[in-house]
Amino acid sequence: MRKILFAGLAAALIGLAAVPARAQDEVNWQALPAEREALVKLDRQQVRVLRNAVRHCNDLARSDHRQTACVFLDADRVMRQSDNAALRAYHFALPRGMRYDEGRNEGFAAERVRKLRAQALE
Secondary structure, three states: OHHHHHHHHHHHHHHHHHHHHHHHOOOOHHHOOOOHHHHHHHHHHHHHHHHHHHHHHOOOOOOEOOOOHHHHHHHHHHHHHOOOHHHHHHHHHOOHHHHOEOOOOHHHHHHHHHHHHHHHOO
């Protein structure tokens, strides 16, 4: 009985500890610029952060890193700590399949975020 109670308490504490991280991952759509060129510039900055995480984690064998915990955790940590609200919003606005893919088409990614921003701010 004590093990079950301890496990339940531990699970509750872990769940509560994760709440602030999820709140930081919410997209501030108003922080994103509406112009496509500015979004492409943010895309290049986001890919630079991703590539730094790839080098740090030594995951150079592939271009899509969404299954590599070290890479996506490191990239997300850097974004959460970033003072650049637009870059942080851009990173978390990208769908997961694009967010950790350094070989993605930057124009397509920027256009996708631009459309999501327009929908969110309607």
